[in-house]
Amino acid sequence: xxxxxxxxxxxxxxxxxxxxxxxxxxxxxxxxxxxxxxxxxxxxxxxxxxxxxxxxxxxxxxxxxxxxxxxxxxxxxxxxxxxxxxxxxxxxxxxxxxxxxxxxxxxxxxxxxxxxxxxxxxxxxxxxxxxxxxxxxxxxxxxxxxxxxxxxxxxxxxxxxxxxxxxxxxxxxxxxxxxxxxxxxxxxxxxxxxxxxxxxxxxxxxxxxxxxxxxxxxxxxxxxxxxxxxxxxxxxxxxxxxxxxxxxxxxxxxxxxxxxxxxxxxxxxxxxxxxxxxxxxxxxxxxxxxxxxxxxxxxxxxxxxxxxxxxxxxxxxxxxxxxxxxxxxxxxxxxxxxxxxxxxxxxxxxxxxxxxxxxxxxxxxxxxxxxxxxxxxxxxxxxxxxxxxxxxxxxxxxxxxxxxxxxxxxxxxxxxxxxxxxxxxxxxxxxxxxxxxxxxxxxxxxxxxxxxxxxxxxxxxxxxxxxxxxxxxxxxxxxxxxxxxxxxxxxxxxxxxxxxxxxxxxxxxxxxxxxxxxxxxxxxxxxxxxxxxxxxxxxxxxxxxxxxxxxxxxxxxxxxxxxxxxxxxxxxxxxxxxxxxxxxxxxxxxxxxxxxxxxxxxxxxxxxxxxxxxxxxxxxxxxxxxxxxxxxxxxxxxxxxxxxxxxxxxxxxxxxxxxxxxxxxxxxxxxxxxxxxxxxxxxxxxxxxxxxxxxxxxxxxxxxxxxxxxxxxxxxxxxxxxxxxxxxxxxxxxxxxxxxxxxxxxxxxxxxxxxxxxxxxxxxxxxxxxxxxxxxxxxxxxxxxxxxxxxxxxxxxxxxxxxxxxxxxxxxxxxxxxxxxxxxxxxxxxxxxxxxxxxxxxxxxxxxxxxxxxxxxxxxxxxxxxxxxxxxxxxxxxxxxxxxxxxxxxxxxxxxxxx
Numbered sequence: 001x002x003x004x005x006x007x008x009x010x011x012x013x014x015x016x017x018x019x020x021x022x023x024x025x026x027x028x029x030x031x032x033x034x035x036x037x038x039x040x041x042x043x044x045x046x047x048x049x050x051x052x053x054x055x056x057x058x059x060x061x062x063x064x065x066x067x068x069x070x071x072x073x074x075x076x077x078x079x080x081x082x083x084x085x086x087x088x089x090x091x092x093x094x095x096x097x098x099x100x101x102x103x104x105x106x107x108x109x110x111x112x113x114x115x116x117x118x119x120x121x122x123x124x125x126x127x128x129x130x131x132x133x134x135x136x137x138x139x140x141x142x143x144x145x146x147x148x149x150x151x152x153x154x155x156x157x158x159x160x161x162x163x164x165x166x167x168x169x170x171x172x173x174x175x176x177x178x179x180x181x182x183x184x185x186x187x188x189x190x191x192x193x194x195x196x197x198x199x200x201x202x203x204x205x206x207x208x209x210x211x212x213x214x215x216x217x218x219x220x221x222x223x224x225x226x227x228x229x230x231x232x233x234x235x236x237x238x239x240x241x242x243x244x245x246x247x248x249x250x251x252x253x254x255x256x257x258x259x260x261x262x263x264x265x266x267x268x269x270x271x272x273x274x275x276x277x278x279x280x281x282x283x284x285x286x287x288x289x290x291x292x293x294x295x296x297x298x299x300x301x302x303x304x305x306x307x308x309x310x311x312x313x314x315x316x317x318x319x320x321x322x323x324x325x326x327x328x329x330x331x332x333x334x335x336x337x338x339x340x341x342x343x344x345x346x347x348x349x350x351x352x353x354x355x356x357x358x359x360x361x362x363x364x365x366x367x368x369x370x371x372x373x374x375x376x377x378x379x380x381x382x383x384x385x386x387x388x389x390x391x392x393x394x395x396x397x398x399x400x401x402x403x404x405x406x407x408x409x410x411x412x413x414x415x416x417x418x419x420x421x422x423x424x425x426x427x428x429x430x431x432x433x434x435x436x437x438x439x440x441x442x443x444x445x446x447x448x449x450x451x452x453x454x455x456x457x458x459x460x461x462x463x464x465x466x467x468x469x470x471x472x473x474x475x476x477x478x479x480x481x482x483x484x485x486x487x488x489x490x491x492x493x494x495x496x497x498x499x500x501x502x503x504x505x506x507x508x509x510x511x512x513x514x515x516x517x518x519x520x521x522x523x524x525x526x527x528x529x530x531x532x533x534x535x536x537x538x539x540x541x542x543x544x545x546x547x548x549x550x551x552x553x554x555x556x557x558x559x560x561x562x563x564x565x566x567x568x569x570x571x572x573x574x575x576x577x578x579x580x581x582x583x584x585x586x587x588x589x590x591x592x593x594x595x596x597x598x599x600x601x602x603x604x605x606x607x608x609x610x611x612x613x614x615x616x617x618x619x620x621x622x623x624x625x626x627x628x629x630x631x632x633x634x635x636x637x638x639x640x641x642x643x644x645x646x647x648x649x650x651x652x653x654x655x656x657x658x659x660x661x662x663x664x665x666x667x668x669x670x671x672x673x674x675x676x677x678x679x680x681x682x683x684x685x686x687x688x689x690x691x692x693x694x695x696x697x698x699x700x701x702x703x704x705x706x707x708x709x710x711x712x713x714x715x716x717x718x719x720x721x722x723x724x725x726x727x728x729x730x731x732x733x734x735x736x737x738x739x740x741x742x743x744x745x746x747x748x749x750x751x752x753x754x755x756x757x758x759x760x761x762x763x764x765x766x767x768x769x770x771x772x773x774x775x776x777x778x779x780x781x782x783x784x785x786x787x788x789x790x791x792x793x794x795x796x797x798x799x800x801x802x803x804x805x806x807x808x809x810x811x812x813x814x815x816x817x818x819x820x821x822x823x824x825x826x827x828x829x830x831x832x833x834x835x836x837x838x839x840x841x842x843x844x845x846x847x848x849x850x851x852x853x854x855x856x857x858x859x860x861x862x863x864x865x866x867x868x869x870x871x872x873x874x875x876x877x878x879x880x881x882x883x884x885x886x887x888x889x890x891x892x893x894x895x896x897x898x899x
Contacts, residue, residue, distance in 0.1 A: 146176025
C-alpha cells in the first residue's frame with residue numbers, strides 16, 4: 001500500500017549517536033520506499049538529512065523521541081526560527097533531564113524544547129524506559145512540531161479534524177494535528193486514517209520535513225484576505241484571495257468542489273457566508289485547494305443584509321418580516337425582478353412558499369436586500385419598502401436580545417433591543433443558563449437580574465420555549481444609532497466602519513437619501529451639511545494630516561437603510577457624543593484567546609495590538625497616545641515578572657495555576673492601548689531560586705515556566721525552612737504556593753510537598769480502584785494532585801482515563817508506584833497483563849478492542865512476531881478477527897504478543 005501519511009520533521013541524524021556519511025545519490029536501499037525516494041534526496045541535497053556510513057538510509061527505521069527533538073531543533077535552526085532566549089538553557093534543566101535519563105547527546109536540544117514550550121515536563125517520561133530510548137508516535141511528534149510552528153501560525157481547537165480514526169487522536173494532540181493538516185504538512189493514508197499511535201519512520205519524517213522546510217524558508221502563506229467575491233446566482237463564486245506573503249489566488253468555488261468551515265472546523269458553512277475582507281486559511285493537497293477555513297467570525301446576517309428576521313407571511317405580492325432584533329413586523333412589497341435563494345442556492349418564489357408551508361413548526365429566517373421608493377399610494381406619495389432579493393434558511397430556533405424587565409425561576413421577560421416591544425419566554429425543561437460564556441443556573445441569573453440593569457440573549461425553540469439564556473452586564477452588539485464606530489472609509493458609494501475589531505461596509509443606494517451632520521473643532525452643536533461637505537470633512541486638508549481617527553454614528557430606518565450619519569474627529573468625540581474615546585477596566589483576567597483578552601467579571605472582549613512596551617523611564621501621557629509613534633509602542637507591564645511581553649502575558653493569562661490581575665485602557669474599538677498586569681497567586685514547582693538576584697523560576701503543571709521577582713526576604717509558613725534554605729538544590733522540584741505583594745513580587749513561598757521526587761517507598765502489584773483511591777497489592781493510597789502515569793502498554797496518560805481502565809472488569813493492570821511520605825501516589829509505571837473484548841482492528845503496532853465500557857488501544861510486539869504467534873499469514877488476516885471476542889496476552893514488557 002502506498003503510504004501518504006507523514007509527519008512534519010526531518011530525519012536528521014543525531015550527532016554522536018548515528019554515523020553519517022552517505023548522500024542521497026548513493027543510498028543503496030532507497031528503492032524500498034519509492035514513494036519517498038525523491039523527497040529523501042531533496043532533503044539530503046538541502047543538507048538536512050544524511051544516511052549511514054554503509055551507504056543505506058534505513059527509511060523504515062523508527063525515530064526516537066530524543067532524535068525527534070533534535071530534528072525539530074535542527075530544522076528551526078536551518079530556517080532561522082530558533083528562539084534566542086531559549087538556547088543555552090541546559091543548566092536550568094540538567095537535574096530533571098538526568099532524572100528521566102535523557103541521552104547526554106540530546107540534552108541541550110531537549111532543554112531548548114522545554115524552554116521554548118515545544119516540550120512540556122509531562123512529555124519527558126515517554127522518552128526512555130529503564131534508560132532505553134523509546135520510538136516516537138505520530139501524534140506526539142505532531143504535538144512537538146505543532147508547538148514549534150505555533151509561533152507563526154494560529155492554533156485552534158481542532159474539533160474539525162475528520163480522519164477516520166479521529167477518535168484515537170488524543171485531546172492534547174488534536175489542535176496540532178489540525179494545524180499540520182491545514183498547512184498541508186500531514187495527510188491521511190489511503191484509507192483516510194491518521195494512525196496517531198503508530199511509530200513514525202525516517203522516511204515519513206523526511207517527506208514532511210521537506211514540506212515544512214519549504215513552508216518556513218520560503219515564507220509560504222496559507223492564510224490571506226478575500227479582496228473580491230462575485231456570486232453567480234449561487235451556482236458558483238469567483239473569489240480573489242491576497243495571501244499574507246503577497247501572492248494572489250483566484251478561485252472558482254462551488255458547494256460541490258469545496259468545503260468551507262468555521263475557524264476550528266467544528267461547523268461547515270455555505271460559500272455564501274464568505275465576504276470581502278474575510279481572513280481565510282486555505283488547505284492545499286499539492287496544488288489543489290480542498291478546504292477553506294473562515295478565520296474571522298462569520299459575518300452576522302445583520303451585517304450582510306439590509307433587513308433580517310423571520311418571515312411572517314409571503315403572499316399577494318408582499319412579504320411580512322418580523323425583525324430579529326425588535327420583534328416588530330415590517331411589510332415589504334415584492335419587486336418584479338426579486339430573486340430568491342434557499343441556503344445560498346437560487347430558487348423561485350413558489351419554492352420558498354412551499355418551504356414556509358412545509359415548516360410551519362419551525363422558523364423561516366430571511367435576509368433581505370431592499371430599497372425605498374417614493375410613489376403614489378391611494379393618491380398620496382409615500383415611501384414604499386421593496387424587497388429586491390430574499391435569502392432564506394430554516395431554523396429550529398430563533399435568538400433575540402434585550403434588557404431584562406423580570407426574571408423568575410420559570411420565565412424571562414425583556415424589552416427587545418432597539419424597540420419598546422415587550423417579550424417573554426418560559427424556560428424549556430432542558431434550558432441552559434449562562435453568565436457571559438460561563439455555564440450557570442437560573443438561580444444565579446435571577447440574583448444577577450435583581451442586582452441592577454442586565455441584558456439577555458434568549459434562544460427560543462419552535463414551541464416558544466427558551467432553550468438558552470445568556471445574561472451579561474454589557475449590551476449585546478447591535479446596529480442602532482447608539483453605537484459609535486471608527487470610520488475606515490467614506491465615499492459616494494459606501495461607508496466602511498469598524499466596531500469591536502469587526503469591520504462592516506454599508507452600501508449607499510443614493511447619497512441624497514441620507515442626511516449628513518458634522519461636528520466642527522471646538523463646536524457646540526451638529527451642523528447639517530451636503531454629501532460633498534461630509535466628504536470634504538472626512539478627507540481633511542490634503543497637505544497635512546488633519547486628524548488621526550474619524551468617528552461616526554448612524555441612524556437606520558426599519559428596513560435597515562441608513563437615514564443619517566453623524567461624523568466627528570478625534571479629540572472632539574466626548575463633546576459631540578458625550579463619551580470618551582478611552583475606557584478603563586480592571587480585574588482578574590480569565591483568558592487571552594485569538595488575540596482577545598477577557599476578564600472574569602465581564603463578557604466584553606478586548607483586542608490586543610501587535611506590539612507593546614515602552615521605555616519605563618518615559619512618563620505615559622494618556623492624552624497623547626502618539627507620543628511614542630516614532631520609536632515606542634503602547635505600554636505593557638507585568639509587575640513581578642522578569643520580562644514584560646505579550647507572550648509572557650498570554651502564557652500567564654491562560655495558565656490555570658496562576659491568577660493574573662490587570663488594569664487596562666481601551667479605545668472605542670475595544671483595542672487595549674495600555675496594560676498593567678501582575679500576578680496575585682500561583683502554584684507549581686520550584687525550578688530555581690536566587691535570593692541575591694531576587695529571582696524565582698516557577699514551573700506550573702502544564703509545563704510553563706515563569707521567571708518572577710521576589711522581595712528581598714520572602715516569608716515562609718514554617719520554621720523548618722527559610723528563604724536561604726529554598727536556594728539549595730534540596731528544594732528544587734518541590735511543590736510550592738506563592739503569594740504576591742501589590743507590585744506583583746513574591747512575598748511568601750509556601751512549600752506544599754517538598755521535592756516531588758522524594759517518595760520514600762515503592763510498591764508494586766495488581767491495581768484497582770477503591771472509591772476515590774487506588775488500591776495496589778491490597779492497600780489503598782490517595783492520588784497526588786499531579787500523579788505522573790507512564791506505560792509501555794498504552795498511550796493514555798491522564799488520571800481519569802487510567803481510573804476508567806482500572807474500573808474495567810475485562811482489563812487487569814499491574815503497576816509499580818512511588819509513594820510519598822503522605823501515602824500519596826506520585827508516579828505510576830503501568831503495564832497491562834490481560835484484556836478481553838470484541839476485536840476492532842489492528843493498526844501499525846496497536847490492537848483495538850471494545851469492552852463494555854469503551855474502546856481501548858494497546859501496543860503490540862512487531863507485526864511479524866504478532867502474526868507468527870497468532871498463526872496468521874498476512875496482515876489482512878487480522879480483518880477476519882473483527883467483531884470476534886478475543887483475549888489479549890501480554891509479554892513481560894506489557895506489549896500484546898498474542899490473542
